[in-house]
Amino acid sequence: MPEGVRPLRADAARKREQVVAAAGEELADLAVAARNGEPIRLSLDKVAARARVGVATLYRHFPTREALLEAVYHQELARLCEAAPDLAAGAPADEALLTWMRRYLDFVDSKRAMGADLRTMVASGAITQTDTRARLTAAVEPFLARGTAAGIFRSDVLPGDVVAAMAGAVFAADPTQQREQTERLLALLIDGLSCTSR
Numbered sequence: 001m002p003e004g005v006r007p008l009r010a011d012a013a014r015k016r017e018q019v020v021a022a023a024g025e026e027l028a029d030l031a032v033a034a035r036n037g038e039p040i041r042l043s044l045d046k047v048a049a050r051a052r053v054g055v056a057t058l059y060r061h062f063p064t065r066e067a068l069l070e071a072v073y074h075q076e077l078a079r080l081c082e083a084a085p086d087l088a089a090g091a092p093a094d095e096a097l098l099t100w101m102r103r104y105l106d107f108v109d110s111k112r113a114m115g116a117d118l119r120t121m122v123a124s125g126a127i128t129q130t131d132t133r134a135r136l137t138a139a140v141e142p143f144l145a146r147g148t149a150a151g152i153f154r155s156d157v158l159p160g161d162v163v164a165a166m167a168g169a170v171f172a173a174d175p176t177q178q179r180e181q182t183e184r185l186l187a188l189l190i191d192g193l194s195c196t197s198r
Contacts (some may be wrong), residue, residue, distance in 0.1 A: 002033070004050060008157070012061075015051070015053050016135050018033035018051040018053060019047065019048070019051045019057075019058050019068065020068070020075055021051070022047050022048075022158035023042070023047045023052060023068055023069070025073065026042060026046055026047050026112065027110040027114065028106070028110045028113075029033070030109050030110075030113035031112055031113045032109075033142060034113060040112075040113050040183060041115075042069070042113065042117075042177055044058060044059075056060045057102060058117070065117055066117055066121055066124075066126065069114050069117050069118070069121065070121055070126050070127065072116070072125055073111065073121070074127075076107055077107065077132060077135060078108065078135075079101055080100075080104060080136075080139070081106050081135045081136065081138065081139040083100065083103065084100055084139035085142050086143035086145075087099055087144075088100075088143045089096070089146070092150070092152060093144075093146045093147030093152045093153060094147060094152050094153070094190050094193070094194065096146075097140070097147070097190060097193075098186065098187065098190050100139070100143065101166060101186045101189075102183065104166060105170070105182060105183065105186075109179065126129060133160075133163060135142065136163045136166075137159045137160045137163050138159070140159040140162045141159045143192075144162070145152075145160055151195060152194065153193045153194065154193060154195055157193055163187070165189050166186065166189070168187055169184055169185035169189065172185070
């Protein structure tokens with residue numbers, strides 16, 4: 001922790017976490033609404049109500065919408081990437097990687113609900129594509145390592161190429177069937193990693 005910055009009291013830290021969790025849940029709901037063609041805009045009043053805190057408490061921890069969304073982004077990215085080793089160890093590599101990729105799609109879906117706020121954070125440097133790509137690349141590594149060792153995946157596949165293909169599937173999918181087509185593209189990607197695909 002930076003010098004001169006006091007740690008939050010336990011109750012304040014708990015409320016902060018409640019707000020971040022509630023914002024993440026609200027964004028996930030908005031992502032579903034967006035797939036149904038409904039307008040999306042994160043309401044801080046709804047986040048506060050969902051977190052069971054007052055709006056003043058929310059603003060005390062997050063003075064701007066961008067500050068809250070930045071915290072949500074980093075927490076959800078960390079959660080996604082930290083889940084990779086356990087998932088990789090718990091099932092055959094191809095099944096485990098596809099499960100993790102679906103979690104990646106959940107992450108991407110909720111980020112769409114951030115809209116212009118996300119673009120502002122990227123422009124300001126609060127969120128960088130370089131850091132996100134590096135963390136996703138590291139998360140893919142255990143799946144490929146276990147899959148190669150088990151003879152499931154090809155040995156010539158680079159984790160960064162898998163991440164690039166995942167992102168490409170997201171951006172290439174038809175907006176009218178975004179999630180469904182992206183899942184099919186990711187399943188094709190898994191097939192392409194297979195030793196039997198050569």
